[in-house]
Amino acid sequence: MSTTAEQLSQKKCAPCEGGVPPLSAQEARDLVAQVEGWVISDDGKRIRREWTAKHFKAAMEFLNRVAELAEEDGHHPDLHLSGYRHVTIELTTHAIGGLSENDFILAAKINRLPIAIRG
Ligand SMILES: C[C@H](O)[C@H](O)[C@H]1CNC2=NC(N)=NC(=O)C2=N1
Numbered sequence: 001m002s003t004t005a006e007q008l009s010q011k012k013c014a015p016c017e018g019g020v021p022p023l024s025a026q027e028a029r030d031l032v033a034q035v036e037g038w039v040i041s042d043d044g045k046r047i048r049r050e051w052t053a054k055h056f057k058a059a060m061e062f063l064n065r066v067a068e069l070a071e072e073d074g075h076h077p078d079l080h081l082s083g084y085r086h087v088t089i090e091l092t093t094h095a096i097g098g099l100s101e102n103d104f105i106l107a108a109k110i111n112r113l114p115i116a117i118r119g
Helices: 005-010 025-031 058-073 100-110
Strands: 047-052 078-084 085-091
Touching: 005 100, 025 100, 047 100, 058 078, 058 085, 058 100, 085 100
Parallel strands: none
Antiparallel strands: 047 085, 078 085
């Protein structure tokens, strides 16, 4: 049985400096099903989720919380803010050029953060 979002969010990202293969497409599909709102990119190398925050400050507060999480876990997302309150987060494991469990661990933790969404 696949790791649940709850289990993912309890894990800590393992240091990754390469030398291991990315997850298979099937493994990635099983894990993405556990992290609500995230989708796998067409090339299968990253996952992405988008939010529209209530306003700029809410978007920035959310991004800062994500940055803290990333530093705590030593795994770093690509963060995008456009249209002043539209947040897109992409996760990939740069060291292996594809997805690792770290990406799903961080996605599960990001999903637990509060964000004031457009009402
Ligand atoms: C040792 C440490 O885990 C690595 O340098 C980390 C840092 N943060 C990282 N973040 C991401 N997204 N991919 C990486 O390969 C990566 N490598």
